[in-house]
Amino acid sequence: MNLNSALYTDLYQLAMGQSYFLKEKHKVSATFDYFFRKTPFEGGYVLFSGLEEVLDWLETVAFSEDDIAYLTAQGFNSDYIEYLKNFKFTGHIQSMQEGEIIFPFSPILTVTGSIIECQIIETFILNALNFQSLIATKASRIRYISGEEKSLAEFGLRRAQGYAGLQASRASFIGGFDYTSNVLAGKLYCIPVSGTMAHAYIQSYDDELTAFRDFAETRPVNCVLLVDTYDTLKSGIPNAIIVAKEMEARGERLLGIRLDSGDLAYLSKAGRKQLDEAGLEYVKIAASNQLDEHVIRSLKEQQAQIDIYGVGTNLVVGKENGALDGVYKLCSFNDTPRIKISENLKKMNFPGKKQVYRYMNENGLYIADAITLDHLEAPKTMAHPFETHKRMAIEYATVKPLLHDVMIDGKRVHAKKSTAELVQITKDNLSKLPTEHKRFDNPHVYKVGLSPELEALRDQLKKEKLMS
Amino acid sequence: MNLNSALYTDLYQLAMGQSYFLKEKHKVSATFDYFFRKTPFEGGYVLFSGLEEVLDWLETVAFSEDDIAYLTAQGFNSDYIEYLKNFKFTGHIQSMQEGEIIFPFSPILTVTGSIIECQIIETFILNALNFQSLIATKASRIRYISGEEKSLAEFGLRRAQGYAGLQASRASFIGGFDYTSNVLAGKLYCIPVSGTMAHAYIQSYDDELTAFRDFAETRPVNCVLLVDTYDTLKSGIPNAIIVAKEMEARGERLLGIRLDSGDLAYLSKAGRKQLDEAGLEYVKIAASNQLDEHVIRSLKEQQAQIDIYGVGTNLVVGKENGALDGVYKLCSFNDTPRIKISENLKKMNFPGKKQVYRYMNENGLYIADAITLDHLEAPKTMAHPFETHKRMAIEYATVKPLLHDVMIDGKRVHAKKSTAELVQITKDNLSKLPTEHKRFDNPHVYKVGLSPELEALRDQLKKEKLMS
Numbered sequence: 032m033n034l035n036s037a038l039y040t041d042l043y044q045l046a047m048g049q050s051y052f053l054k055e056k057h058k059v060s061a062t063f064d065y066f067f068r069k070t071p072f073e074g075g076y077v078l079f080s081g082l083e084e085v086l087d088w089l090e091t092v093a094f095s096e097d098d099i100a101y102l103t104a105q106g107f108n109s110d111y112i113e114y115l116k117n118f119k120f121t122g123h124i125q126s127m128q129e130g131e132i133i134f135p136f137s138p139i140l141t142v143t144g145s146i147i148e149c150q151i152i153e154t155f156i157l158n159a160l161n162f163q164s165l166i167a168t169k170a171s172r173i174r175y176i177s178g179e180e181k182s183l184a185e186f187g188l189r190r191a192q193g194y195a196g197l198q199a200s201r202a203s204f205i206g207g208f209d210y211t212s213n214v215l216a217g218k219l220y221c222i223p224v225s226g227t228m229a230h231a232y233i234q235s236y237d238d239e240l241t242a243f244r245d246f247a248e249t250r251p252v253n254c255v256l257l258v259d260t261y262d263t264l265k266s267g268i269p270n271a272i273i274v275a276k277e278m279e280a281r282g283e284r285l286l287g288i289r290l291d292s293g294d295l296a297y298l299s300k301a302g303r304k305q306l307d308e309a310g311l312e313y314v315k316i317a318a319s320n321q322l323d324e325h326v327i328r329s330l331k332e333q334q335a336q337i338d339i340y341g342v343g344t345n346l347v348v349g350k351e352n353g354a355l356d357g358v359y360k361l362c363s364f365n366d367t368p369r370i371k372i373s374e375n376l377k378k379m380n381f382p383g384k385k386q387v388y389r390y391m392n393e394n395g396l397y398i399a400d401a402i403t404l405d406h407l408e409a410p411k412t413m414a415h416p417f418e419t420h421k422r423m424a425i426e427y428a429t430v431k432p433l434l435h436d437v438m439i440d441g442k443r444v445h446a447k448k449s450t451a452e453l454v455q456i457t458k459d460n461l462s463k464l465p466t467e468h469k470r471f472d473n474p475h476v477y478k479v480g481l482s483p484e485l486e487a488l489r490d491q492l493k494k495e496k497l498m499s
Numbered sequence: 500m501n502l503n504s505a506l507y508t509d510l511y512q513l514a515m516g517q518s519y520f521l522k523e524k525h526k527v528s529a530t531f532d533y534f535f536r537k538t539p540f541e542g543g544y545v546l547f548s549g550l551e552e553v554l555d556w557l558e559t560v561a562f563s564e565d566d567i568a569y570l571t572a573q574g575f576n577s578d579y580i581e582y583l584k585n586f587k588f589t590g591h592i593q594s595m596q597e598g599e600i601i602f603p604f605s606p607i608l609t610v611t612g613s614i615i616e617c618q619i620i621e622t623f624i625l626n627a628l629n630f631q632s633l634i635a636t637k638a639s640r641i642r643y644i645s646g647e648e649k650s651l652a653e654f655g656l657r658r659a660q661g662y663a664g665l666q667a668s669r670a671s672f673i674g675g676f677d678y679t680s681n682v683l684a685g686k687l688y689c690i691p692v693s694g695t696m697a698h699a700y701i702q703s704y705d706d707e708l709t710a711f712r713d714f715a716e717t718r719p720v721n722c723v724l725l726v727d728t729y730d731t732l733k734s735g736i737p738n739a740i741i742v743a744k745e746m747e748a749r750g751e752r753l754l755g756i757r758l759d760s761g762d763l764a765y766l767s768k769a770g771r772k773q774l775d776e777a778g779l780e781y782v783k784i785a786a787s788n789q790l791d792e793h794v795i796r797s798l799k800e801q802q803a804q805i806d807i808y809g810v811g812t813n814l815v816v817g818k819e820n821g822a823l824d825g826v827y828k829l830c831s832f833n834d835t836p837r838i839k840i841s842e843n844l845k846k847m848n849f850p851g852k853k854q855v856y857r858y859m860n861e862n863g864l865y866i867a868d869a870i871t872l873d874h875l876e877a878p879k880t881m882a883h884p885f886e887t888h889k890r891m892a893i894e895y896a897t898v899k900p901l902l903h904d905v906m907i908d909g910k911r912v913h914a915k916k917s918t919a920e921l922v923q924i925t926k927d928n929l930s931k932l933p934t935e936h937k938r939f940d941n942p943h944v945y946k947v948g949l950s951p952e953l954e955a956l957r958d959q960l961k962k963e964k965l966m967s
Contacts, residue, residue: 047699050717051703054713061699188509190626190822192630192666193665194662218566230839249518249521353816353817355658369702371728372730
């Protein structure tokens with residue numbers, strides 16, 4: 032299946048493209064902003080992910096011969112079809128870095144190019160960034176509550192939304208997970224893979240002890256035994272202890288046991304006691320079964336003795352949300368700022384080509400972001416984007432622009448970042464976000480404001496549109 | 500990206516595979532059941548989807564040279580690696596048909612083959628069937644409440660979970676949608692594509708009327724104008740009416756207008772009135788913006804004048820659930836029935852190779868399903884699967900088995916069904932499900948029971964395991 036097809040788009044992009052083409056407007060330059068309006072999970076931030084995949088796609092996207100035949104059969108104009116045969120993306124992309132901490136209403140990524148190119152690529156950009164940012168954010172929340180000392184393994188492929196399982200594994204790793212069970216994702220994105228055993232393995236034996244013995248013999252390294260097939264405390268853990276002792280006699284070490292049902296807090300504490308009493312303090316306890324950041328928080332409160340969390344469904348489908356509401360809006364056409372009017376200020380976009388500045392305090396912690404026009408310096412005061420009577424002076428130690436060139440004339444400006452690099456960037460960025468924005472209950476709202484110049488432009492264009 | 504890689508699995512499948520291989524158990528025959536425990540959306544049924552994709556994958560799945568190199572680097576045993584080089588699926592699959600109406604706890608699909616093959620393919624089967632069945636079910640609910648006379652277009656690609664957007668479009672179509680905006684899915688699965696226009700198109704013009712005129716001129720067929728960029732009732736619809744009249748003068752017809760914000764019930768009624776007063780009774784009204792089956796139900800109650808519903812995010816991510824909880828459990832090994840014990844009867848599986856019978860009344864409507872052992876006829880009485888004191892005699896007119904051979908020795912038994920055929924099968928099946936199982940509020944629970952023989956086998960194996 033060729034996912035680098037330019038057919039990975041909505042039909043209306045191609046229909047508008049035909050209209051621009053036939054009216055000879057298709058080469059006019061436009062700028063679109065990618066931004067979102069609402070943080071998922073009732074959280075205080077989003078972790079930006081998916082950029083490298085978008086750049087990969089843009090570098091190679093085209094219509095294959097098959098694709099062209101399909102569009103011809105759909106009745107598109109033949110001159111337009113000729114144009115599409117040579118379609119490629121030749122535009123300019125500015126973006127925040129993958130792994131950046133992002134907030135509602137700021138432009139995260141902007142595309143400048145011919146209007147027809149900008150439209151055809153819209154759908155893939157939204158599809159890739161909305162999902163991966165959602166999952167990276169969820170993963171970072173699970174890492175936040177688990178603490179750095181725990182191991183986190185993503186186990187979600189079987190319940191992931193079809194092929195999205197691949198991108199979910201990548202985004203989970205960038206967001207703070209240590210491992211994935213997804214072997215293809217492991218290979219494609221260089222993520223460490225991990226896996227234990229299933230109930231079926233044990234059921235294929237007449238008894239649990241022989242199953243454990245055989246498994247340990249054939250997997251002396253990284254051996255984790257699943258102990259809940261029959262009775263966790265009376266059968267599973269006692270049998271695991273026997274096998275751990277046999278491994279010790281061979282100079283090997285059992286890595287851990289896994290709990291996959293029952294009361295994980297109770298069983299982990301009782302299991303820890305049994306293991307410790309057998310002198311197996313080094314054997315780790317892994318737990319899985321419908322975990323998410325809220326369950327892990329509760330397990331921590333109960334002082335559950337769990338070293339490794341295996342998280343599946345709730346992570347990879349982004350429960351309770353399922354989608355980040357990112358949009359892609361025209362802000363400039365033919366070098367003229369554009370606006371969409373709405374009775375609701377929040378549904379309007381910010382016109383013109385823009386820059387976002389991030390302000391830090393003397394400890395390097397993030398204080399606020401200001402959106403301004405792209406030729407301006409960082410403002411000293413900013414206005415609330417929607418509650419127009421609110422404005423503030425910004426007191427800060429340092430400031431930096433967040434939008435940088437990542438693609439010029441359809442080519443990457445920098446080498447592709449490895450997943451490992453993105454993990455490090457993410458970690459650094461998250462360390463600079465004050466915890467009041469990370470907490471789960473009523474997180475403090477991070478301040479994002481407009482420079483006086485941008486606010487004035489928005490208000491002027493709104494007035495002009497309403498009077499016309 | 501090669502999605503037909505056998506690496507599309509969880510690491511533990513390969514780890515268990517190595518263990519079976521080294522212990523020379525890998526060729527022993529096993530049977531696994533795919534089933535789910537809970538209907539999503541608090542609904543009364545699930546619509547089974549994804550089977551044809553699973554069969555496609557199984558017919559071609561293999562480890563590429565790259566994959567083998569990756570596994571070698573992961574430290575797998577070299578003899579095992581040699582075995583994997585020639586891995587293919589050579590087993591036997593029985594399944595309900597794609598488009599069947601399915602219920603909790605019944606085996607939907609069973610795999611019989613060497614234990615190692617059964618394990619390696621597990622993850623893909625779960626990944627494909629869980630997601631597509633979830634989305635097909637959601638789509639069928641939206642069709643149910645909309646009625647047959649409405650047009651339904653799936654618009655979700657931009658908010659879909661990454662690559663899952665492709666499978667979501669396919670499953671939505673099978674579940675009852677008429678169109679997709681997803682052009683690649685349109686091509687791959689032969690789904691009619693549809694699309695209107697975006698706000699950006701209108702913003703690229705100085706005024707809305709010129710934008711509408713140009714669009715209509717370049718898209719005389721299937722032209723739908725988006726009327727909410729500035730002011731729906733005062734600008735959008737009046738301008739659309741002007742353009743519709745100009746089209747009439749050219750012998751063309753405007754297909755419709757689209758509402759994408761504001762109060763859809765109010766705007767559609769007011770818009771219908773404006774169009775009708777202009778003699779444009781034939782111009783349809785399309786609506787989009789966070790629709791799902793509940794919003795559409797409310798719009799119907801308000802007698803909204805909407806002909807075409809465009810449904811995106813809430814459909815393609817399966818809101819409020821995100822995942823069907825399907826599992827894959829060993830029920831037979833070396834021709835001996837197997838069981839997993841749990842304190843919770845619902846967490847146990849039904850042992851042995853099984854058949855499911857569906858009972859119909861004199862009108863062909865579905866009454867109940869009974870699960871029995873695969874060599875037995877349809878039972879006349881059945882027991883509740885978990886509330887063991889409940890049993891019933893089944894009164895019916897006709898009965899049919901639901902599990903049929905679909906793959907033997909790794910080859911399809913029948914030709915691949917087209918998406919169009921699956922749409923028809925689904926429609927026929929849904930027409931036989933009484934509405935009390937389709938309603939949204941407290942749907943009547945469809946009866947699924949166990950034959951006396953299966954119940955006895957389960958209870959006997961449970962007793963043996965608990966005594967051992």
